[in-house]
Amino acid sequence: MSQLKHRLHEIIFEADSPAGKTFDLLLIVCILASVLVVMLDSVGSYQARFGRVFLTVEWVFTALFTIEYILRLYCVGKPWKYAFSFFGVVDLLSILPTYLSLFIPGTQYLLVIRTLRTIRIWRILKLAQYLHEWDYILKAMRASVRKIVVFLVVVVTLVVILGSAMYMIESEETGFTSIPRSIYWAIVTVTTVGYGDIAPRSDLGQMLAALAMILGYAIIAVPTGIVTVELGQARKEVSTQACPECSREGHDPDAKHCKFCGAQL
Amino acid sequence: MSQLKHRLHEIIFEADSPAGKTFDLLLIVCILASVLVVMLDSVGSYQARFGRVFLTVEWVFTALFTIEYILRLYCVGKPWKYAFSFFGVVDLLSILPTYLSLFIPGTQYLLVIRTLRTIRIWRILKLAQYLHEWDYILKAMRASVRKIVVFLVVVVTLVVILGSAMYMIESEETGFTSIPRSIYWAIVTVTTVGYGDIAPRSDLGQMLAALAMILGYAIIAVPTGIVTVELGQARKEVSTQACPECSREGHDPDAKHCKFCGAQL
Amino acid sequence: MSQLKHRLHEIIFEADSPAGKTFDLLLIVCILASVLVVMLDSVGSYQARFGRVFLTVEWVFTALFTIEYILRLYCVGKPWKYAFSFFGVVDLLSILPTYLSLFIPGTQYLLVIRTLRTIRIWRILKLAQYLHEWDYILKAMRASVRKIVVFLVVVVTLVVILGSAMYMIESEETGFTSIPRSIYWAIVTVTTVGYGDIAPRSDLGQMLAALAMILGYAIIAVPTGIVTVELGQARKEVSTQACPECSREGHDPDAKHCKFCGAQL
Amino acid sequence: MSQLKHRLHEIIFEADSPAGKTFDLLLIVCILASVLVVMLDSVGSYQARFGRVFLTVEWVFTALFTIEYILRLYCVGKPWKYAFSFFGVVDLLSILPTYLSLFIPGTQYLLVIRTLRTIRIWRILKLAQYLHEWDYILKAMRASVRKIVVFLVVVVTLVVILGSAMYMIESEETGFTSIPRSIYWAIVTVTTVGYGDIAPRSDLGQMLAALAMILGYAIIAVPTGIVTVELGQARKEVSTQACPECSREGHDPDAKHCKFCGAQL
Secondary structure (H helix, E strand, C coil): CHHHHHHHHHHHCCCHHHHHHHHHHHHHHHHHHHHHHHHHHCCCHHHHHHHHHHHHHHHHHHHHHHHHHHHHHHCCCCCHHHCHHHHHHHHHHHHHHHHHHHHCCHHHHHHHHHHHHHHHHHHHHHCCCHHHHHHHHHHHHHHHHHHHHHHHHHHHHCCCCCCCCHHHHHHHCCCCHHHHHHHHHHHHCCCCCCCCCCCCCHHHHHHHHHHHHHHHHHHHHHHHHHHHHHHHHHHHHCCCCCCCCCCCCCCCCCCCCCCCCCEEE | HHHHHHHHHHHHHHCCCHHHHHHHHHHHHHHHHHHHHHHHHCHHHHHHHHHHHHHHHHHHHHHHHHHHHHHHHHHHHCCHHHHCCHHHHHHHHHHHHHHHHCCCCCCCCHHHHEEEHHHHHHHHHHHHHCCHHHHHHHHHHHHHHHHHHHHHHHHHHHHHHHHHHHHHHHHHHHHHCCCHHHHHHHHHHHHCCCCCCCCCCCCCHHHHHHHHHHHHHCCCCCHHHHHHHHHHHHHCCCCCCCCCCCCCCCCCCCCCCCCCCCCCC | CHHHHHHHHHHCCCCCHHHHHHHHHHHHHHHHHHHHHHHHCCCCCHHHHHHHHHHHHHHHHHHHHHHHHHHHHHHCCCHHHHHHHHHHHHHHHHHHHHHHHCCCCCCHHHHHHHHHHHHHHHHHHHCCCCCCHHHHHHHHHHHHHHHHHHHHHEEEEEHHHHHHHHHHHHHHHHHCCCCHHHHHHHHHHCCCCCCCCCCCCCHHHHHHHHHHHHHHHHHHHHHHHHHHHHHHHHHHHCCCCCCCCCCCCCCCCCCCCCCCCCCCC | HHHHHHHHHHHHHHHCCHHHHHHHHHHHHHHHHHHHHHHHCCCCHHHHHHHHHHHHHHHHHHHHHHHHHHHHHHHHCCCCHHHCCCHHHHHHHHHHHHHHHCCCCCCHHHHHHHHHHHHHHHHHHHCCCCCHHHHHHHHHHHHHHHHHHHHHHHHHHHHHHHHHHHHEEEEHHHHCCCHHHHHHHHHHHHCCCCCCCCCCCCCCHHHHHHHHHHHHHHHHHHHHHHHHHHHHHHHHCCCCCCCCCCCCCCCCCCCEECCCCCCEC
8 A cells, every 4th residue: 555655656746757757748738738728718719619529628637637636645645735735736726616617607717717727837847857947047036036126116116106197297088097097008118018008199298208218228127137147146056066074055166165164175 | 302202213213123113014004005095086987986085085194194294303313304305305295285285276286296105115125124135226226327328328319310210211191290209209119118109101111110129129238238247246246355364355245264265254 | 073072062061262252152142132032022012013023033043042952962971961951951942932833823832931041041150250159159048948948838827827817807809809819918918029909908907917017027037147147158168278287267268378377378 | 820729629629628528518508409409390380380490590500510510620630530530420411411401402301311410419428428338338249249140140030931921821901911011020029019010810820929929038138148248248357457567458357467478467
């Protein structure tokens, strides 16, 4: 029994053995296929023609994912810990909406929750051994997060004031019907998305908008700079040897002595 | 008396004590709520239904901010210095428009000035101890400012010439009705915002626009590069203590021993 | 015979001799001219007036490219290896569509395949000795590829969920007619392209869109950071000769003496 | 006489003396004012009302610039060298169109050439002593130019193929009327400008466009990375001491020996 559990764990949770790799590959194909079905199901013409097929396929995938979820709960060491982990919740959210659709008629909203199962493909990173790269990006993002928060506070303030000013300057006909909508315009502009559904038409409005864009041109550089510097830092730290005495890492490439205990590297 | 002053200063201006933190938190909630009210007040349908509520809430917040402003003036060491400091002026601008609206009928413009109080949430940075990150970004921005000014002078020249050329090439029907408007288009294009409210339709115009975009693609790199380099520089300088033995610099912020000779820092 | 082959190889495949340079230059002019003809041929008014001229010119270029292709096959050491190499296939695809158009009436699709011959101008890099720069960029791109894949997996997931949510929130009239189309909108938004053909109009939709843009503002920084760091790394590695005396690395490409001990490199 | 010449040169060409600074400042005010007049002159309603005033002001400025141009020719050491230098040509182009408008009736085109005088404000950089920053950016741009050319060749190829494919996929009604226009769309998309005047509407077209955007998301990183690395390099080189023996610069911050002659720094 315990051996079966161990074997299952190896197949389902790990990707080192051939069986584990095959399982992960099959799983990812199933996930992508099921997300594709959800997508196609939302297209009116396909829904009309293949609605029944989609429903059947959806139930087959749900059955498969349910079996997988139960097996995961069964073979994992601490079932509750898995159940409340990020991937545990996502796994549950992948199957729940289909069952709920039996009791709740409006399946519209449940359809959307089903697409959350796309997140499950992040497991592909484990398969392709991209976890190292994932850690690298995550590390840099974590180091950047406080600086980017500061930056965002500044941008939000700027966008609120810019939006309010445009609400005052532009007439309602051009789309600036309220301050929240004007702030929406300001965000669309400063992030250089620029839909054009709302655009200033008065001379003063266009002047202010032009100023905002040129400033935004310089502002867009800040988060890029922050992340680049932290990525550069994270890359340096990745490739360094551990100290032979205190075993701590993070030494510079040109370091000759451990920066923590002073021992020779 | 002096003790009350001191205690008030601690609560209102500092964020080290629990009372100070609570005050700052309450203040920020009030600021955000009052800005939200100003925003909702500008939406036609809400204004029609809740206009009276908004007015009452606005007066309550104004009263609170007025008391806060007076207390700040009272407990600070040099009241005039505070009154003319950046935050002092912003604090005053947060309450003045509401009082002025009693005498001046057109509240439209005053509505907008009220959103300036959003700037007050920058105090949140003090609360969350993000001041270090703020200094870091500010340092890099200050080091970049001269280089970005040079860059902007070049971009402005480019945009004026590009706009003028397009005014000549494109007919008035496509939106290029004057040189200032064509320059507005050029700015919208070079910054990659691209509303599409004005867009070239002639062959020559589209060719020139395409050229401008591809060039702009390379140009956008310059401010990003400048800020990135300065951010990298600022990050390095954060911790430039020299080794007391070999006098070499470039140690990490967490270093305890010189990485070159192993001496204690 | 073998000497003719050798001489031809020198002219056609290499760019060191004056004849080789002239050949490459002529070839690039021909390629650009033939691509220009394909382009102009697709413009209705030009096609009506100069259709016959375009056809003649196209056949002349095809004849020239065919001769060139045969000569390449003839003079290269291993003809099969060339035929199945990247440039070999592109060279064949440059002439095949014109011949096929004799047998297949709908030339529309063949027209487009002809533009693939644009790729052949990459040979210009050999001529202008830009191969070093090409290698440099390629090296950095190769080092970035795994990190960017991880990043893209995250972005794709984000875009699928964002698109699905908007499909749920926005009504069909505003263009969000299906999940795939909503995902298309999400991609247009997160990449800051922002056509505006589909744009949220409801309050909730605009709020979510604004959030997506501000997040995207920080996200866009990641690939830029990755590539920048790798380009910086590639630039450093270009010249990593170690000092023969002190064995230390990190010398500049133009260094003649070790910057640490002064020994000759 | 020679002393007058010398004095004039000091005032007109240099910005060290108070008189020189005042002259440069006045000149820049005149340039900006005259460009403003050209801009306003192109606005229909202003032209109708103030056309005569604009004409008078334009002639006054032209007279002033003519005197300035003659004085420059007079006091400079080598008049011909100045006349054919970049700024010499720009200075001439600033006055020529107004005189030509006496003989040629269609002043439309001449109006535009007049805006070229905006380039003259680059002289402001000399005044504000921003030349160092200008050199810094220029140096990095020069070092980047070959790499960016390689990058542009790749982007151009990509854009041609993408445009041709979209021309094939999309029907003419959506704006993809010819290959050149489709290439224009491709450039608008890949550079993330995204006007939306031409946008794919078919499923396949939107899929290809989405792919192009996500790829473009990674591609946009390359020129930014190149320029950032070169700016970082240029910054390093700026701050280094010259070798006491061979006087050459460009040593690394941690260098102890000259990398050219091996002497101690």
